[in-house]
Amino acid sequence: MTRLRAALGAIASGILITITGFALPTSASAAQLVEVTDFGANPGNLRMHVYVPDSTPATPAVVVAMHGCGGSGPGFAGSSGFNALADQHGFIVIYPTATKQTAMGNCFDVWSEESKRHGGGSDPASIVSMVGYTEQQYGGDPDQVFATGSSSGGMETQALLAVHPDVFEAGASFMGVPFTCFANEADFPPATSRCVNGSMNRTPQQWGDAVRAAYPGYAGPRPRVQLWHGTADPLVPYQLQQEAVDQWTDVSGLSQTPTSTDQPQPSWTRHRFADSGDTVRVEAISVQGAGHSLPMSGMAAAAVSFFGIDGT
Numbered sequence: 383m384t385r386l387r388a389a390l391g392a393i394a395s396g397i398l399i400t401i402t403g404f405a406l407p408t409s410a411s412a413a414q415l416v417e418v419t420d421f422g423a424n425p426g427n428l429r430m431h432v433y434v435p436d437s438t439p440a441t442p443a444v445v446v447a448m449h450g451c452g453g454s455g456p457g458f459a460g461s462s463g464f465n466a467l468a469d470q471h472g473f474i475v476i477y478p479t480a481t482k483q484t485a486m487g488n489c490f491d492v493w494s495e496e497s498k499r500h501g502g503g504s505d506p507a508s509i510v511s512m513v514g515y516t517e518q519q520y521g522g523d524p525d526q527v528f529a530t531g532s533s534s535g536g537m538e539t540q541a542l543l544a545v546h547p548d549v550f551e552a553g554a555s556f557m558g559v560p561f562t563c564f565a566n567e568a569d570f571p572p573a574t575s576r577c578v579n580g581s582m583n584r585t586p587q588q589w590g591d592a593v594r595a596a597y598p599g600y601a602g603p604r605p606r607v608q609l610w611h612g613t614a615d616p617l618v619p620y621q622l623q624q625e626a627v628d629q630w631t632d633v634s635g636l637s638q639t640p641t642s643t644d645q646p647q648p649s650w651t652r653h654r655f656a657d658s659g660d661t662v663r664v665e666a667i668s669v670q671g672a673g674h675s676l677p678m679s680g681m682a683a684a685a686v687s688f689f690g691i692d693g694t
Contacts, residue, residue, distance in 0.1 A: 412436065413469065415459050415477070421515035426491060426505035429479035430512045431455040434520055435469045443473040443526035443691040444516050446509055446542070448480075448535025450557075452487030455479040458535070463682040471692050474522055476512050480505065480534065485571040490531075490538035493564040497541060500597035505538065506545045513549060528689045529553040532676060533618065536610075537563075540626065543605040544593040552606040554685035556676040557615060559622050560629040562592040572617050582625070589625065590632030604633050608665045608688045610681060612672025620668070627666050631655050634663040647680065662688075 418430045445468070449458035455477030459465055464475050480490045482505070491497040496504035509529075516522040529539045529550050536558030543553045544561040563577035564570050572578045584592075594600075607630040611623035631638050640653035649671065655664040665688060669676065677685070686692045 413465075415456060415465075418512075418515065422511035424508045424511060425496075425503040426508035427481050428505060428508040428512075429455060429481070430515075431459065431477040431479070432512075432516060432520075433459060433465050433468055433475040433477070435472055435474070437469075438472045438474065438520075441521050441523040441526075443528065443689070444476065444513060444522040445473055445686075445689070445691075446476045446478065446513065446527070446529045446531075448478055448490060448529070448531030448538050450531075450533030450535055451480075451484065451489040453479075453535075454488075458532070462532070462677060464530075464686075467682055467686050467692070471686065473526075473686075473691050474516055474520055476509075476516055478505075478509055478512060484567070485573075486534070489534040489570070490541075492534075492537045492541045492559075492561075493567050493570045498545065498562060498596060500545050500600070502545070506542055509538075509542060510546055510549055524549075525551065526689075526691060527551055528691070530556070530682075530685050531558070532556040533558070533674065540607070543607060544596045547597060547600060547604050548602060550605045552608070552689050554608040554610065554688060555626070556610045556681070557612070557618050557674060558609070558626065559618060560589055560592075560626045561596070562589075563622070563625070578617075578619055578622065584625070584628075586628035586632035586638055589629030593629060593633045604663075606661075606663050606665075606688070608667070608685060610667050610669065610676050612669045612674065612676060614671050615674045617674040623666055623668065627653070627655070627664060630664045636663060640666075646684065 413436050447464050459477050468475050480488045491505040496502040529542045531539045536555040539553045539555040540561045609626050613620050636655045641656040642654045651668045653666045654662045656662045
């Protein structure tokens, strides 16, 4: 009896012990970030890490979360807050790591011709391979795949929504730029780029045409888009949020005039653009006084809520 009580105590502590030749199971171990080295076609030469919570539904949602220039998938996993939200709501998170080197460090490709067309290869194709692997290996729901990211990852978020609207249901772009803002690799470094110095102003239809040209003939639904930007961003100017609003409202066939405006938090101003069925297709959130430092507290949760995978 004494040995049995000791065994039961060991089980509660998560320690594997053996009683008279029988192994007693340990308690469930905490979920961990895992690197996947063979996830399929990888023309962008990206690295993949995946976080699968201990408890998920039969077909969990999948969120692709991408770091900024100079970062890494594990680094973004540790700082963004998406793992804790995954534990709470039961979705899977994919964390790609960019390997293309630029003046800003390793960044996701949003400038090459390959990255700007459906089936073109480069980083978007690698990320779609990661999504396919996650759906097959972990039962991820192909109808609930989302993209999000910060800075370079926010730019790649908008690229993925444009190039693969058949894969992604929605995206949340933090400090990103409109799709095709960067003309080529030489144009990419923000310090000298035409994209961020104001000379890439286009009409909403011109921006929308760029998205439509990425996948000619595509007639399916377009992803919903959430756009975040700090009003004092010194690297990616705040004005680019409006350019992105122009692009994605045009893609969704909406007016550039918000259907509603509110303040979810004192420093956040949110403009919503809804369709005739009151579904918010585009949401732009300006963060008063914030620099190039998003997401901040509460923002990852707001993105998950926009995706519709937080149970609300």
